[in-house]
Every structure is written in C-alpha cells, then in structure tokens.
Amino acid sequence: AQSVAQPEDQVNVAEGNPLTVKCTYSVSGNPYLFWYVQYPNRGLQFLLKYITGDNLVKGSYGFEAEFNKSQTSFHLKKPSALVSDSALYFCAVRDDFDADKLIFGTGTRLQVFP
Amino acid sequence: DSGVTQTPKHLITATGQRVTLRCSPRSGDLSVYWYQQSLDQGLQFLIHYYNGEERAKGNILERFSAQQFPDLHSELNLSSLELGDSALYFCASSPSDGRELFFGEGSRLTVL
Numbered sequence: 020a021q022s023v024a025q026p027e028d029q030v031n032v033a034e035g036n037p038l039t040v041k042c043t044y045s046v047s048g049n050p051y052l053f054w055y056v057q058y059p060n061r062g063l064q065f066l067l068k069y070i071t072g073d074n075l076v077k078g079s080y081g082f083e084a085e086f087n088k089s090q091t092s093f094h095l096k097k098p099s100a101l102v103s104d105s106a107l108y109f110c111a112v113r114d115d116f117d118a119d120k121l122i123f124g125t126g127t128r129l130q131v132f133p
Numbered sequence: 134d135s136g137v138t139q140t141p142k143h144l145i146t147a148t149g150q151r152v153t154l155r156c157s158p159r160s161g162d163l164s165v166y167w168y169q170q171s172l173d174q175g176l177q178f179l180i181h182y183y184n185g186e187e188r189a190k191g192n193i194l195e196r197f198s199a200q201q202f203p204d205l206h207s208e209l210n211l212s213s214l215e216l217g218d219s220a221l222y223f224c225a226s227s228p229s230d231g232r233e234l235f236f237g238e239g240s241r242l243t244v245l
Binding site: 053055061062063064065068109117119120121122123124125126 | 135137166168175176178181183188189191223225233234235236237238239
C-alpha cells in the first residue's frame with residue numbers, strides 16, 4: 020500500500036528566504052506525486068505534480084519540487100518566500116500499481132514571517 | 134473556484150442522527166473522491182467512484198456509505214453519528230486516473 024510522510028508539522032521561514040517542505044513516500048509501483056495547498060476554511064488547491072519526465076517540476080505561485088527516486092522524496096521548494104505563502108501544505112501519492120487511491124500526508128504548516 | 138460544488142457548507146446535528154452530503158463534480162469529470170479532514174488525523178481517504186462504480190475504499194466506517202449517480206453527482210451518507218464524526222468532509226473530482234484532483238470547499242459537520 021502506498022504511504023506518504025511529511026516529517027515536519029510546521030516550517031518557519033523569514034520572508035525573502037528560500038523554503039523547503041519535506042515529503043517522502045512509499046509505493047509498490049511507480050509514484051504519481053502531488054503537492055496541494057490549503058488556506059484557512061478553504062478546499063485544497065493543486066500546486067504541482069510529478070508523473071514522469073524531468074525530476075524538477077515547476078508549479079503554481081513560483082513553487083517547484085524535486086523528485087528523487089533513490090531517496091523516495093518529493094520536497095517542495097521556493098527560492099523566495101512570501102508572507103502570503105503561509106498555509107497548510109499537503110503532499111500526496113498515487114501508486115500506479117494501485118491507482119484508484121490518492122493518499123495524503125498529514126500536512127505541514129508553513130509560516131512565513133515578515 | 135475549482136468547479137466542484139459541495140452542499141451543505143455547514144451542518145450541525147446530534148449524535149445518533151443521519152446526514153447526507155452532496156457533491157457535484159466538475160463538468161466532464163468521471164471520478165469522485167471523498168475525504169475526511171479532522172484536526173488529529175489529517176486528510177483521510179474514504180472512497181473513490183468512477184462513472185458510477187466504486188473503485189477503491191479507504192478508511193470508511195461501516196456507518197458511512199456513498200454512491201455516484203448517473204448524472205455523476207455523488208452523495209456521502211453518514212449514519213448513527215458520533216461526536217468523533219465531526220470533521221470537514223471534502224469531495225474532489227478528476228477526469229481520469231493519474232490526473233490531479235480538484236477539491237470542493239468542503240462540508241463542515243458538527244455533531245453535538
């Protein structure tokens with residue numbers, strides 16, 4: 020069965036500094052990987068995905084993520100954080116061996132300080 | 134706006150009662166997923182329907198059931214409600230397996 024781990028409950032970063040939100044996964048087959056963001060009292064919004072191809076994936080709002088197969092990781096990054104990036108971020112994985120489920124991590128709260 | 138519509142947005146009910154949550158997917162999307170988000174358990178996958186057929190079940194209690202109708206809207210039925218069922222229930226739709234999901238704004242259920 021597929022699983023995903025987000026080891027940090029919260030990440031704090033100063034505005035203008037680079038940010039990283041970590042995600043590791045476990046699948047039986049090949050992974051389909053996703054990042055979502057959730058603002059207070061809202062649904063989840065899609066940021067980016069890795070299906071195949073380049074290991075560095077670019078997404079919305081200046082975010083990018085790097086797929087690392089050997090480390091089974093898919094960390095979310097942004098070169099320069101904004102206060103408005105403060106939100107709850109979820110990593111999710113779908114296993115192509117069991118493609119009918121999309122499993123989410125527990126979420127990481129990103130706090131960007133002015 | 135994701136194009137996924139969930140009703141009601143808020144629902145307050147008592148223990149032992151039954152409620153129905155409704156989801157209208159994006160136009161053309163055949164897949165509907167249901168998730169439960171509670172404070173202590175994150176986002177839990179409940180069930181996935183594709184074009185009217187159940188495709189996968191997650192951590193869905195026997196007191197809960199769902200279905201997807203011919204017009205592709207879906208309903209999640211929660212019965213014999215307990216205090217611990219209080220949560221945000223999200224519906225998401227997707228045009229096909231492997232593609233990203235588009236989430237509704239959620240239905241917040243409070244069981245008193």
